[in-house]
Amino acid sequence: MDITEMRMQAKMHLRNHKLTMIYICLIIGLINFIPNVLPNTTIGNSLSLILILLLVPMNHGYVTSSLKFVRGLGDQVDEKKDGFVGILRFKDLFTTYFLQEVLSALPLLIVGIAGLLLNAARLHDLPSLLANPSAYIASMNLEKIPSYYFVLVFVSLCLTFWLTMRLAMTGYLLEAKGFKNFSACKQSFQMMKGYCWQYFKLLFSYILWIFLAMLLQNSIMSLLPGIIGACLAGVVSVMFQAYTYLPEQNVAVAVMFMRLLNIYNMNDDNL
Template sequence: MLNLDYHSIKNEARYFLSKNHKAMIYTATIIAIITSLPALFEDTDASLVDFLLRILLLTMPHGLVVASLKMVTGQENQLAVKEDSMTGLRRFKELFPTYFLVSICEFLPAVLVVLALSLSMGVSIMAMVSLSLDNLATGTLVIYFILILAVALYAFYITIILSFTGYVIETKGERKMAAIKDSYHMIHGHVWSLIKLFLSYLPWIILSALVDGFIVRGLGFLGPISVILGIVASAFIQAYFFSAEYQIGVAIFYMRIYNHEQGLDQSHEDVVEGEVVDDDNA
């Protein structure tokens, strides 16, 4: 029977993480720091550098896919921090087309909301003839808020249903739209289970964002140094409390569905090496 209970997955993720905790944390930290580097150029005139860096680092998260798969398939001793954290860059040519398509799918809602806001602004200007400015402003703000909220939720949903794309690349050898479609089909019907797994880490995600913001604003007089300190501190908190364990959880989630598809239901779903994983003691 396919068990996708997020408590069970989190317990198993903690178990696997404990088998090579240091290497997985280091790998996740390095990837988080490098993928955050474009933040150094966000408030500067180097917008082109920011854009090029984001393109170059698009495949960087694939290192977590490779590392987490090693952790859940009995290859935890083969996890190499330097090699695995740089997998996305080393295999850039191979991985880029697929990750580029994924990014298009994820950012398409943002493009649509910009178009919708632009259209609504035009409509609002036309409506000024028949509405008071106060009513117009209130109505416009409400519309904007609803649109932005709807797009944010939809973008999050897209990100979730494409979470398996990297794992499909590694286990099935599929690329581009084939990998994206397979990710969608595999997670279809199980989206809420993965969302619950993600939301269970929400406090740590918020904490890392607060730490980053506090350091950048509190030490703003240091200029770029404050941004670097914020990136490093936030990356470590993410890796230690969230991303390493969560990514292993996603790998477990994926492997349970993959094994189920292959008719291999006797996996580590409720029992890890012959021992029941207890949620309270994990």
């Protein structure tokens, strides 16, 4: 697959409707940013974790709108319906996206839990871990963790990244073909076989914009420390991404998905 060609095709699909996609990116980005503005307290962190969990399907708005663009249905894209689709169809979307996230992070989760248990057992401190996991993690001394464990963490990170690539089309299969839950994840895993590198190259082709967004956010946070600076930096970063590369990037991924459908001949007759 030619990355430049997919990006050019995405630009063509967005030619008359880019502003609509910008609004959708703004809606999704700002809602996803909400957990970051909660106070750094026990209650605030707990609420943030709950919100992050509940907002797992929020990015489905990128999927629905992008698929409409590549199918020539750009006139049917609606800022509110597509931007808030993760909330409007929460019950229908949540389990599939939650399973995708769990499967992607499974190697890291296994190594993390195993590391905590091994460390607690080695220090004869398992009761403390079970009684208050968050306090135990905060009090951990990294010097007491075996060096080989960091190798396992690195390997698990690599596996997590690879699984994320293989499961990247889960939401598109859910929307375009009606696959749900493990079936959608399994189909994406099979579909992306041999195409992870192309997918990574497509995402990486926007690295300059991503770097500039991070630089802008960090610059604002350094100039305005505290919660106000963090909020302003996050909002500005979301706006910057929405107005620069996010619309094209998401439509380009949808273009890749449609090409994969053609490659695997995944029409209604052979599914």
